[in-house]
Amino acid sequence: MKEVIDTVGRRKTSVARAFLTPGKGTVTVNKRPVEEYFKDEFKRQQALRPLTLCEKAEEFDVKINVQGGGLSGQSGAVSLAIARALTESDEALRAVLRTERLLTRDPRMVERKKFGRKKARKRFQFSKR
Template identity: 80%
Template structure:
């Protein structure tokens, strides 16, 4: 077993790299505690959900580097990376995480804007006369 497990998680345009090692339950995201980085309680819980489900909140020290996208994308990226790290550490956690769909990379991306249109699908206002 490796001392430090490193995994990658992606969501939209966000990329999170997680370095997980046995410890006391400290979570550092971009050199800030998780409470400071994800100030919104819901986003923080969403990001740390894999730890809560596997009841390993106090067993690991986690260091996360996340960049790109916004808060929602970064939350999903961190969650996926932590879930992957947990399965790499303990294969029995895989069943719990898979059931909650935390090991699946969300494929949804922003659709590109097309020419002749205002946005990806929205058309310019039509004027009959």
């Protein structure tokens, strides 16, 4: 196994780079502890789901740089980056992560606003008279 595993995960407009190193299980996001960065319990669990699912939370130190988007997109990007790093460290984990759909990049993006409309699909209010 390589000393440092470097992977990228994306979700919406967020991009996360994860660096997996053998260690004691510390997770830092943008040089802050994960508990401080993802204050919402659900977003934190979503981001760390690959580690808890594979029971590798105590074996690796994870350093994550994430930018763009909001916290929801960032937690999804972090999750994908960690899942990809875990499969790179141990190919046997691929089946477990694949069944939980943690290795699939979510293709949903915000639809662009069209001209002549209020938003992407919403129309301006129609007045008959």
